[in-house]
Amino acid sequence: MTEHQDDQTPDRPRRTIKSFVMRAGRMTEGQQRGLDQGWPRFGLELTDGLRDFDRVFGRQAPRTFEIGFGMGHSTLEMAAAAPEQDFIGVEVHRPGVGALLNGAMTQELTNLRVYSCDALEVLRQCVADASLDRVLLFFPDPWHKSRHHKRRIVQPAFAELVRQKLKVGGVLHMATDWQAYAEHMLEIMNAAPGYRNLGDASGYVPRPEERPITKFERRGERLGHGVWDLKFERQS
Template sequence: MSENLSPTPATAAERTSREPKFPAGPAADPAGSHHERRIRSFQPRRSRVTTGQGESLRRLWPKWGLDIDGLSRLDLGELFGDPELPVVLEIGFGMGEATAQMAAADPGTGILACDVHTPGQGNLLGLAERNGLTNVRVANGDAIILLREMLAPDSLAGLRVYFPDPWPKKRHHKRRLIQPEFLALAATRLAPGAVLHCATDWEPYAEQMLEVLSAAPDFENTQPDGGYAPRPEFRPLTRFEGQGLDKGHVVHDLMFRRRAA
């Protein structure tokens, strides 16, 4: 009878011991039960974190990261170490490559990058350190709570929402981020003249964005013809976007300015 040479399955403890540790990193649910439960436009994803990403989270989160707990008002000047630095909020940054490129190209602007994807948070922190980017901060949690509870009125120099989840099924359209309620909230946190810049490769969502933004009383289209904007040079062509273009997707940019009060 031959000996069974198949490997013994790893125990839970052994698997846990091999996983990267970042005890001072982002919390799983930073707002907890402090705020109301509601339909959200995102799905928290604590997927596989590489050793490098975990190390970046462990070392850099206390320095450049913040959990969106909704319990205190942020001082953006203190957060970025410069009270004169204009700050743009980016909601959803994926793995952070485009965010890092924009930060490097415009060191005079702070980027507060918000997402719930733990590997992307670690990756962006690592990119910021390797490239000497001191104008990036990473926020973990619900962007609605960040806007409503933690940012002061008129405190943002811009807002970027690139390739948000399109929630293509009709029954899920209510989960889409760009809705009248969101725009009304965003307008209170954007300084007069600040630009809300959206991009999507999902045609029906682009049409909805244009319709909703055009009807928002606090915003005006930067395009004289009232249509889509050409892709600005400062928005990098991401790998995700390139894959969509290869499939025949059409990418639409929308740039709307907050009206003066």
């Protein structure tokens, strides 16, 4: 997940601001098994460029693209609950990728494919325009310090890129447990051309049944933390 912002200072090279930080993590045996055995079956490469996902999945079906699936628990739950739909998950952290792949093998899923790289590069390079039914962004890093707000993935350029890749009538669904970030998302998306907010008068939607509740979210609920869901439909 990234946003791009060029540094125009003449004596500095062009740079890219990332919305994520690469973290080293130990692999469990199951996660390593997922990478070793699951990647050849479910893994996709950025270097393969533009893909025909009907050919990749061997069928035409509603298609969901998830940005940053973490350890993959929600992705697996959604894919298992909707075998008639196809899911493309993207995550940079290898233990999470391994966990998702191991889960996909264990559950014998066939409707899931995985990239392990920058999700926005996948959207730019591998996904055809107007080809996605849903884009999911659940609990991205809120970068809550003011000096880090430029790292937040939800920016005008992100909204436009996602709009291009969604079908007309397709939906961007976002969720966060940081109210300030929810307000930022709402401000950015309400100003983005070509979208319709599917929320109520507050701008948000009630938690949709299709979004699994994570252990982290349940813990937050017990502590009185809120979660904000936003849905925006591509209109043009």
